[in-house]
Amino acid sequence: MPYTTNDIRRVEEKWQSYWETHKIFKAEMNEKKQKYYVLEMFPYPSGKIHMGHVRNYTIADVIARYKMMRGFNVLHPMGYDAFGQPAENAAIKRGVSPSEWTYKCIDDMRIGLKKMGFSYDWDRELATCDTSYYTWNQWIFLKMAERGLAYKKASPVNWCPSCATTLANEEVIDGACWRCKNQVEQKDLDQWYLKITHYADELLEDLKKLNNWPSRVVAMQENWIGKSFGADIYFKVKGSDAMITVFTTRPDTIFGATYVTLAPEHPMVRKLAKGTAQEAAVEAFIKKSINVSKSPRMSGEERKEGVFTGGYAVNPVNGETIPVWTGDYVLMGYGTGAIMAVPTHDQRDFEFAREHKLPMRIVIQDPANKDITPEQMTQAYVDEGLLVNSAHFDGTPNEEAKQKIAQWMEKGHMGRVSVHWRLRDWLISRQRYWGTPIPMIYCTGCGIVPVPYADLPIKLPENAPITGEGGSPLAKVPEFVNVKCPNCGGEARRETDTMATFFDSSWYFLRYCSARNDREIFDAKEAKYWMPVDQYIGGIEHAILHLLYSRFFTKFLKDIGMVDVPEPFDRLLTQGMVLKDGEVMSKSKGNVVDPDEVIAKFGADTLRMFILFAAPPEDQLEWNPAGLEGNWRFINRVWNSVETRYAKGAVAGAVLDAQDKKLEFERHGAVKKVTDSMEGGFKFNTAISGVMVLVNAVDKYKVTVGNAHQQAMYNRAIETAVQLLAPFIPHAAEELWQMMGKTDRTVAGVAWPTYDEAALKTDTVKMVAQVNGKVRAEFEVPCDADEAYLRPIVLADESVQRHIAGKEIKKFIVVKNKLVSIVI
RNA sequence: GCUGGAGUGGCGGAAUGGUAUACGCGUCGGUCUCAAAAACCGAUGUUCUAACGGGCGUGUGGGUUCGAUUCCCACCUCCAGCACCA
Numbered sequence: 001m002p003y004t005t006n007d008i009r010r011v012e013e014k015w016q017s018y019w020e021t022h023k024i025f026k027a028e029m030n031e032k033k034q035k036y037y038v039l040e041m042f043p044y045p046s047g048k049i050h051m052g053h054v055r056n057y058t059i060a061d062v063i064a065r066y067k068m069m070r071g072f073n074v075l076h077p078m079g080y081d082a083f084g085q086p087a088e089n090a091a092i093k094r095g096v097s098p099s100e101w102t103y104k105c106i107d108d109m110r111i112g113l114k115k116m117g118f119s120y121d122w123d124r125e126l127a128t129c130d131t132s133y134y135t136w137n138q139w140i141f142l143k144m145a146e147r148g149l150a151y152k153k154a155s156p157v158n159w160c161p162s163c164a165t166t167l168a169n170e171e172v173i174d175g176a177c178w179r180c181k182n183q184v185e186q187k188d189l190d191q192w193y194l195k196i197t198h199y200a201d202e203l204l205e206d207l208k209k210l211n212n213w214p215s216r217v218v219a220m221q222e223n224w225i226g227k228s229f230g231a232d233i234y235f236k237v238k239g240s241d242a243m244i245t246v247f248t249t250r251p252d253t254i255f256g257a258t259y260v261t262l263a264p265e266h267p268m269v270r271k272l273a274k275g276t277a278q279e280a281a282v283e284a285f286i287k288k289s290i291n292v293s294k295s296p297r298m299s300g301e302e303r304k305e306g307v308f309t310g311g312y313a314v315n316p317v318n319g320e321t322i323p324v325w326t327g328d329y330v331l332m333g334y335g336t337g338a339i340m341a342v343p344t345h346d347q348r349d350f351e352f353a354r355e356h357k358l359p360m361r362i363v364i365q366d367p368a369n370k371d372i373t374p375e376q377m378t379q380a381y382v383d384e385g386l387l388v389n390s391a392h393f394d395g396t397p398n399e400e401a402k403q404k405i406a407q408w409m410e411k412g413h414m415g416r417v418s419v420h421w422r423l424r425d426w427l428i429s430r431q432r433y434w435g436t437p438i439p440m441i442y443c444t445g446c447g448i449v450p451v452p453y454a455d456l457p458i459k460l461p462e463n464a465p466i467t468g469e470g471g472s473p474l475a476k477v478p479e480f481v482n483v484k485c486p487n488c489g490g491e492a493r494r495e496t497d498t499m500a501t502f503f504d505s506s507w508y509f510l511r512y513c514s515a516r517n518d519r520e521i522f523d524a525k526e527a528k529y530w531m532p533v534d535q536y537i538g539g540i541e542h543a544i545l546h547l548l549y550s551r552f553f554t555k556f557l558k559d560i561g562m563v564d565v566p567e568p569f570d571r572l573l574t575q576g577m578v579l580k581d582g583e584v585m586s587k588s589k590g591n592v593v594d595p596d597e598v599i600a601k602f603g604a605d606t607l608r609m610f611i612l613f614a615a616p617p618e619d620q621l622e623w624n625p626a627g628l629e630g631n632w633r634f635i636n637r638v639w640n641s642v643e644t645r646y647a648k649g650a651v652a653g654a655v656l657d658a659q660d661k662k663l664e665f666e667r668h669g670a671v672k673k674v675t676d677s678m679e680g681g682f683k684f685n686t687a688i689s690g691v692m693v694l695v696n697a698v699d700k701y702k703v704t705v706g707n708a709h710q711q712a713m714y715n716r717a718i719e720t721a722v723q724l725l726a727p728f729i730p731h732a733a734e735e736l737w738q739m740m741g742k743t744d745r746t747v748a749g750v751a752w753p754t755y756d757e758a759a760l761k762t763d764t765v766k767m768v769a770q771v772n773g774k775v776r777a778e779f780e781v782p783c784d785a786d787e788a789y790l791r792p793i794v795l796a797d798e799s800v801q802r803h804i805a806g807k808e809i810k811k812f813i814v815v816k817n818k819l820v821s822i823v824i
Numbered sequence: 825g826c827u828g829g830a831g832u833g834g835c836g837g838a839a840u841g842g843u844a845u846a847c848g849c850g851u852c853g854g855u856c857u858c859a860a861a862a863a864c865c866g867a868u869g870u871u872c873u874a875a876c877g878g879g880c881g882u883g884u885g886g887g888u889u890c891g892a893u894u895c896c897c898a899c900c901u902c903c904a905g906c907a908c909c910a
Contacts, residue, residue: 216828216905223827223906230910248910261910304908329908339910347825348908422909540904613848614836620903622836626849633863634848640863686838689847696847768843773891775843799877811890818842823890 003639008603012731016117024748025119027075029529036072037530038064039509041538045080045105049112051578051585054595058608059575059617060537061118065727066678069752075530077512078120080106082129084501087434091466098434102129116604117730124515128504134436135457136521137503142439142450149195159187165431191429192438196552200225200421203551212571217543224544226422231406233415235260238312238321244268247335247420252401255390256363257340260313260324264289265332269309272324276310289328304329304352316414327352335420350380363389364398428500433464433473435498443485443492452486472496505546506553509533509568527563536569576620593623605729606632612684635732638695641718648741652712660713663701664759667717670694671755674724691724723753769794770821771803787814794820
């Protein structure tokens with residue numbers, strides 16, 4: 001009887017319900033047991049689960065089940081990243097409330113997750129839009145505000161006119177909104193920021209601890225934080241007391257500075273131009289540069305535009321007077337918004353200088369081209385060399401001069417050694433409804449007053465008009481806005497901005513540690529036990545922001561004594577995309593495969609197995625219906641083997657014949673292979689192939705009718721195969737386990753099989769002989785045979801003889817149990 | 825440009841110094857059947873040869889080694905991320 005579609009449905013429903021009612025996967029703190037925390041990046045509840053979710057969570061589930069069989073106390077929770085804009089869009093489009101829409105989606109997702117048979121502790125399920133969760137967002141915000149890490153600042157922000165909201169720098173991609181792809185504008189607004197830069201050094205330093213993260217993720221974070229060493233240099237403005245501070249990573253080139261360039265937004269630009277012939281030109285240039293959204297300015301392909309400001313500055317190291325320009329290739333947001341231009345040794349300065357006919361001076365000599373003049377240069381010389389035209393530094397190697405000149409300037413008050421970062425503070429204000437209200441109050445008398453902790457939570461009002469236009473919906477709810485000042489009792493207004501949703505996902509892994517705690521954010525003792533997350537699994541798209549923010553929050557919560565780990569995620573696995581016909585599966589491309597349909601036909605086990613077997617977890621996975629059927633066939637073969645050839649109660653004898661030994665060899669070998677594949681970085685594809693090899697051997701093993709010994713040998717081998725398959729195809733494994741009469745425990749709770757090295761040793765071994773690196777013959781020889789034994793046998797071989805052909809043997813190399821290499 | 829990764833049969837992939845292509849898919853042949861499907865058995869890198877046997881073969885070119893998919897050097901191609909960050 002094959003494993004029919006009806007069997008699949010019956011078996012899968014049976015075991016899903018068994019696991020749930022018996023709370024097989026409930027996690028409880030137990031100091032005596034070693035814990036293992038497996039976590040997948042929780043989903044945004046937008047509807048049903050898709051193949052990307054299925055892959056992500058199947059990977060996590062196999063790890064969780066495997067670790068449980070290995071005896072760990074496993075925490076494997078699930079929840080929903082439930083605040084966000086799609087809920088508001090749905091509200092506008094369909095007239096349902098964001099809350100109603102979101103909870104409906106959560107219900108749909110939960111059904112999909114349960115159908116896959118994932119081993120979650122459902123008692124810890126959470127949704128970030130629940131008041132019981134976002135209360136603690138507000139708590140964290142207030143704690144940060146107390147320490148000056150949450151602050152309000154008027155500043156130019158990225159404004160998406162289509163979404164009518166501000167965006168973090170991270171949410172602007174090539175000058176467009178990451179969500180709606182419309183052009184982003186610059187606008188001055190009062191906004192809340194989190195001071196992530198306070199942790200810049202720690203966030204960078206501690207990357208060294210993340211040895212079990214993919215190197216590219218670490219590299220991306222390093223890049224994003226962007227620490228640059230160099231010097232700030234002070235240029236006096238000619239004819240005034242004003243000063244321009246520039247930042248450079250190349251203080252060794254200071255004697256080659258032939259002009260200074262300011263970002264168009266730099267406050268000195270207008271001051272310098274005032275009253276000069278350049279005033280009108282400068283004004284026009286500022287207008288043009290600032291109004292143009294960031295994208296063309298940042299694209300790097302544009303010609304470098306700029307104008308002379310009309311002012312001059314003095315190079316502090318040589319007293320030289322040089323012109324001050326403003327140019328669009330200098331960014332206000334990095335460094336000091338001002339640079340010293342050294343066209344001979346910086347490609348951007350070189351292009352700008354050529355474009356605007358500015359002077360150049362060589363200060364680092366190209367050893368291969370010593371006599372070149374600036375006029376002959378076709379590009380900046382940016383490699384190493386000795387300093388020239390640099391007063392008493394002439395002849396110094398430039399790498400050495402970087403430090404020497406910076407220190408010399410610092411001593412002479414011409415500048416100072418400095419460090420600048422790319423990382424900026426995190427803008428979290430959103431003019432949106434479906435998010436956590438920021439717990440702040442504006443009082444005309446007292447100014448900005450934090451909501452007292454006792455007044456939390458500040459609940460989202462249910463009746464806010466959501467139109468997608470005209471700013472924050474909360475501002476249109478008078479009962480929400482109008483409030484008494486907690487300080488003086490006078491009339492006051494609530495903050496109507498909500499928090500960016502990345503805030504919610506920056507600490508949810510901590511909430512899972514005690515998800516039902518209604519007295520505090522989480523139980524510190526539970527967090528101490530469960531943290532850090534041992535294995536985190538998710539998409540590469542979160543390599544920078546989500547992971548950086550989570551690391552930031554963990555460091556903050558450590559500083560206030562809530563957690564004791566410096567980093568939240570010990571190991572990180574970034575799973576690859578699911579493709580169909582070479583393209584990423586997506587609704588917009590119309591090439592999605594619905595997990596539900598696959599489950600209906602082949603079952604969740606087959607789907608799980610296909611996804612794990614078809615590619616290593618980090619690689620892209622090409623959807624392949626034929627492969628899926630192959631995996632279904634395999635499950636069927638195992639099912640048939642148990643159903644038709646397994647017989648309970650057989651007892652093995654003590655003596656093993658050659659066939660028995662071969663089977664035991666395969667059985668122990670498979671345990672080793674699967675265990676090694678799991679331990680060595682979760683190579684599920686090779687783990688599964690290991691079980692397939694065993695099943696092939698089991699099928700070949702012959703049981704003579706009535707031979708109890710052989711029956712017992714057979715039983716043992718197929719039992720091991722089912723155990724090894726339990727993490728991968730849990731439903732079928734449970735059913736087979738039961739069919740084999742193992743009713744005292746579920747296979748999910750049974751111990752992972754072990755192997756015996758002795759069983760992997762055979763009496764004889766096949767060896768090959770190479771002559772000059774080419775295989776010429778095969779031999780069956782006793783295990784561990786040495787050269788004295790092998791030499792006469794190998795040399796007597798006809799094929800070996802032919803290839804030696806009377807020539808002198810220079811070397812005779814024996815690699816134990818593998819090969820003999822003869823060199824002639 | 826910078827950073828990270830990858831290049832192996834018809835396809836997904838395996839092997840991290842020792843018989844390249846495990847395992848699966850596909851294809852071909854066979855058994856069973858009135859027939860088909862399913863299932864099972866066998867073959868399957870390429871090339872020369874009637875056969876026995878041999879040559880070639882892991883992106884390209886070098887190197888180290890008795891032996892290289894694996895280590896080293898140079899290059900090519902592709903993918904991903906960042907990008908006028910001074």
